[in-house]
Amino acid sequence: MYFDNELLQQVIQRVDELQNKMIEKSKRIEGAKEYIERKMQFFAQDEAIRNQLKALKNQEQRLTENFLKTHTIDR
Numbered sequence: 001m002y003f004d005n006e007l008l009q010q011v012i013q014r015v016d017e018l019q020n021k022m023i024e025k026s027k028r029i030e031g032a033k034e035y036i037e038r039k040m041q042f043f044a045q046d047e048a049i050r051n052q053l054k055a056l057k058n059q060e061q062r063l064t065e066n067f068l069k070t071h072t073i074d075r
Helices: 005-026 030-070
Strands: none
Touching: none
8 A cells, every 4th residue: 555745744643623523522531631641651651661671681682792703612
């Protein structure tokens, strides 16, 4: 399926409009602001942990690659 830039811009604009409507409606729900703030804290923590895990996996991969480069296995 092919999407041109104009269609993509329209889709992005519509998503923004819908998000703004949801934000405005949520302001009328008691406790919504606190709920969203707490969810964003969880999101930030989750993202930080994922980044740490990615860095750890990269370090492990480099360790393995360096080990294999410097040590040959006789068969």
